[in-house]
Amino acid sequence: MSKQEMKFNTKVIHAGLEPDPTTGAIMTPIYQTSTYVQTSPGVHKGFEYSRTGNPTRAALEANLAALENAKYGLCFGSGLGAIDAVIKLLSPGDEVVSTNDLYGGTYRIFTKVFENYGIKFNFIGMQNADKIEEHITEKTKLIWVETPTNPMLNIIDIEGAAKVAKKHGVLLGVDNTFASPYLQNPIDLGADIVMHSATKYLGGHSDVVMGALMVSDDALAERLYFIQNSCGSVPGPMDSFLVLRGIKTLHLRMQGHCENGKEIAHFLQSHPKVECVYWPGFDTHPNHEIAKAQMKDFGGMMSFSLKGNKLEDAFQVVSYMKVFTLAESLGGVESLSGHPASMTHAAIPKEEREKTGVVDSLIRLSVGVEDIEDLKADLAQALAQL
Numbered sequence: 001m002s003k004q005e006m007k008f009n010t011k012v013i014h015a016g017l018e019p020d021p022t023t024g025a026i027m028t029p030i031y032q033t034s035t036y037v038q039t040s041p042g043v044h045k046g047f048e049y050s051r052t053g054n055p056t057r058a059a060l061e062a063n064l065a066a067l068e069n070a071k072y073g074l075c076f077g078s079g080l081g082a083i084d085a086v087i088k089l090l091s092p093g094d095e096v097v098s099t100n101d102l103y104g105g106t107y108r109i110f111t112k113v114f115e116n117y118g119i120k121f122n123f124i125g126m127q128n129a130d131k132i133e134e135h136i137t138e139k140t141k142l143i144w145v146e147t148p149t150n151p152m153l154n155i156i157d158i159e160g161a162a163k164v165a166k167k168h169g170v171l172l173g174v175d176n177t178f179a180s181p182y183l184q185n186p187i188d189l190g191a192d193i194v195m196h197s198a199t200k201y202l203g204g205h206s207d208v209v210m211g212a213l214m215v216s217d218d219a220l221a222e223r224l225y226f227i228q229n230s231c232g233s234v235p236g237p238m239d240s241f242l243v244l245r246g247i248k249t250l251h252l253r254m255q256g257h258c259e260n261g262k263e264i265a266h267f268l269q270s271h272p273k274v275e276c277v278y279w280p281g282f283d284t285h286p287n288h289e290i291a292k293a294q295m296k297d298f299g300g301m302m303s304f305s306l307k308g309n310k311l312e313d314a315f316q317v318v319s320y321m322k323v324f325t326l327a328e329s330l331g332g333v334e335s336l337s338g339h340p341a342s343m344t345h346a347a348i349p350k351e352e353r354e355k356t357g358v359v360d361s362l363i364r365l366s367v368g369v370e371d372i373e374d375l376k377a378d379l380a381q382a383l384a385q386l
């Protein structure tokens with residue numbers, strides 16, 4: 001069966017993976033080697049040096065490509081390493097139109113690193129995909145979309161963005177980290193590049209930092225392989241093994257995240273101390289219809305604000321919670337909480353962040369796959385102490 005014919009739940013376990021040719025080991029071994037024998041100069045078994053290629057990484061790259069219905073997968077040392085490679089496709093003078101409600105680290109590499117190299121970034125609200133077109137100029141080479149967004153869980157119409165990109169001959173890149181390939185496949189919707197922080201749902205166990213790009217265009221893949229090998233932000237074999245292992249349960253974990261996420265979102269929405277819950281599964285969410293059309297389910301990421309909007313109250317809730325742990329990151333099996341105004345979005349001036357909804361009392365949750373009763377009880381006792 002070719003990897004295109006397999007269903008998603010089969011692909012996570014089998015796509016791109018063959019028993020080890022030398023031993024028959026079912027699980028891809030950790031090929032902890034930097035180099036490979038050549039029987040005479042240039043004669044080898046397909047691997048020369050592990051920056052260029054490593055069998056454990058190659059298995060993961062093939063598997064990741066299949067999960068996004070892409071032809072090629074490329075892994076990087078981190079999610080930001082993957083984004084770095086995408087922007088290195090550009091030249092001084094080129095412009096990028098990007099989502100404004102963006103992962104903080106992406107905003108930082110765009111503005112603090114690549115603006116120094118003469119690349120210009122326009123950060124715009126993309127909740128209405130038709131508006132993207134107004135910001136395209138002759139110099140625009142890339143549209144960069146993140147959906148759902150962090151931490152406001154806004155939804156951007158990928159197909160709509162792809163239409164604008166095609167019409168103007170620019171690339172569309174989608175950061176698919178929050179959704180994971182289980183919920184959403186941007187290449188099927190017309191995107192050229194899909195990016196993941198594999199640190200999050202793909203790895204799924206908060207034990208590895210890694211990034212990935214998936215593309216289907218041959219020439220684009222060639223350019224990205226050149227950058228991957230030339231710039232050298234590649235993950236090691238051990239981390240590649242860990243992500244391969246994590247992916248085998250991606251579908252099961254995502255089902256759990258979605259089920260628990262739905263319960264927690266409804267629990268919070270009916271809680272008297274909660275002001276507002278941001279989660280794309282509510283039919284009151286402004287882009288709920290688009291979420292329904294482009295995602296399989298609504299995931300376990302959400303944010304909520306407190307009545308009275310006091311910073312101290314939010315600090316208390318996150319420190320009173322015992323099952324939800326206060327920490328950066330998301331997408332692991334364990335539930336995490338975060339306070340965007342003081343953590344991920346601390347560098348953004350208060351007035352600026354409040355405009356996008358990141359108020360003082362906003363709390364972000366990455367709902368894990370623990371028992372739902374324990375999660376609800378934890379939130380209930382923390383909110384009761386206010």
Ligand SMILES: *Cc1c(COP(=O)(O)O)cnc(C)c1O
Nearest residue numbers: 078079080103175177197199210
């Ligand atoms: C974490 C994250 C990144 C950056 O990935 P790293 O693996 O931490 O470098 C990029 N985008 C989103 C949406 C993320 O959550």
